[in-house]
Amino acid sequence: MTPPIELPPLPPGPDERPWKDRAGLLDERARAMGTLARWYLAPHRALLLWLSTLIFALGWSLAVSGFQFLVKGEIVEHILGVIFLGLALGATVPSSLGVASGIRRDVFVGACLRDWAELERDPQTLPHWRVSGGALLWLGPSIVLACLGLALGGFAFFSDISTESFGTVAGIGIVFAAAGALGMAKAIDYYRLVRRELRPHTGGPDTRGPDTRGPDTRGPDTRGPDADGPDTRGPDTDDPDPRSPDPRSPDLGYDGSFWSD
Numbered sequence: 001m002t003p004p005i006e007l008p009p010l011p012p013g014p015d016e017r018p019w020k021d022r023a024g025l026l027d028e029r030a031r032a033m034g035t036l037a038r039w040y041l042a043p044h045r046a047l048l049l050w051l052s053t054l055i056f057a058l059g060w061s062l063a064v065s066g067f068q069f070l071v072k073g074e075i076v077e078h079i080l081g082v083i084f085l086g087l088a089l090g091a092t093v094p095s096s097l098g099v100a101s102g103i104r105r106d107v108f109v110g111a112c113l114r115d116w117a118e119l120e121r122d123p124q125t126l127p128h129w130r131v132s133g134g135a136l137l138w139l140g141p142s143i144v145l146a147c148l149g150l151a152l153g154g155f156a157f158f159s160d161i162s163t164e165s166f167g168t169v170a171g172i173g174i175v176f177a178a179a180g181a182l183g184m185a186k187a188i189d190y191y192r193l194v195r196r197e198l199r200p201h202t203g204g205p206d207t208r209g210p211d212t213r214g215p216d217t218r219g220p221d222t223r224g225p226d227a228d229g230p231d232t233r234g235p236d237t238d239d240p241d242p243r244s245p246d247p248r249s250p251d252l253g254y255d256g257s258f259w260s261d
Contacts, residue, residue, distance in 0.1 A: 007039060008032035011115050026122050033129035036113040040106065041134035041190060046183065049102065050141070052095040053179040059091030060171045068164050103182070110189055117193050126197050131190070139187035146180025149173045 011032070039045075066084030069077040152173030156166050 006035075007109065008035055008112065008116070010112055011119055022120070025120055026125055029116055029119055029122075030125040030128035032116050033113060036109055036116065037129045037131050037190065038134070040109050040113060041131050041138055041186065043134060043137050045102065046138050046141070049099065049179060049183065050145070052099050052102075053145070053175060055091050055095040056099075057172045057175045059088045059095065060175060061168050062091065063088035064164065064167045064171065099179075106186060110186070113193065114189075117196065121197055121199075123198055126194065130194065135187045135190050138183045142180045142183025142187065144180070146177050146184065149175065149177030149180060152176065 008031075011029075062084045066081045066088055069081030069084060150173065152169050154173075155161075156170035156173060161169065
């Protein structure tokens with residue numbers, strides 16, 4: 001797919017990067033992200049999405065009414081049904097094609113924006129590509145539109161309405177909820193990039209530089225030999241078990257000659 005006109009392309013690969021230093025990389029990254037972010041969250045694109053949503057909802061209503069006219073079986077109503085279905089096609093097909101084209105471009109531009117963001121991280125360049133107003137314009141009305149769609153869907157499913165009205169209300173609710181979800185997804189994607197830019201850098205290679213503490217200057221161990229002196233405790237003089245008398249004891253009539261044999 002060809003990129004949108006006048007938008008920066010995907011960033012070059014690691015072996016093809018023309019920047020000689022980090023400053024050049026950050027400068028080019030800030031310019032590219034600024035152009036992409038302003039296009040990604042442009043207010044006129046939000047207006048086009050909402051306008052296409054309303055046109056598609058109108059076309060859905062006309063289609064439901066056209067089918068209702070066709071099933072009644074009278075000639076005049078058949079004619080009205082055909083007319084309504086033609087108007088429905090004229091409303092739903094262009095609007096759906098426009099939304100599909102916008103989604104394809106949004107996917108491409110969003111991927112470019114994330115790829116440029118992953119090259120580096122520098123909170124000081126954030127003002128060059130921050131579009132907080134555009135993000136709020138996408139997020140706020142999209143939340144309202146999604147909530148309205150959910151409310152209409154809930155009303156269609158849980159209220160006692162006719163079959164004809166059910167198809168119209170439920171379809172419009174689904175269309176509104178889908179459009180609101182698209183707008184919220186774009187705004188949330190942008191806020192995730194901003195949060196990543198402001199998050200403290202915890203990964204990547206160690207940037208503390210080489211160890212400058214130098215060699216160990218404590219010198220060799222100068223404590224010398226153990227000053228406690230040799231062990232003068234002699235042999236173990238613990239008393240034997242008092243329950244068995246020592247056979248060497250003179251009290252039993254033995255002398256040292258017994259042990260000298």
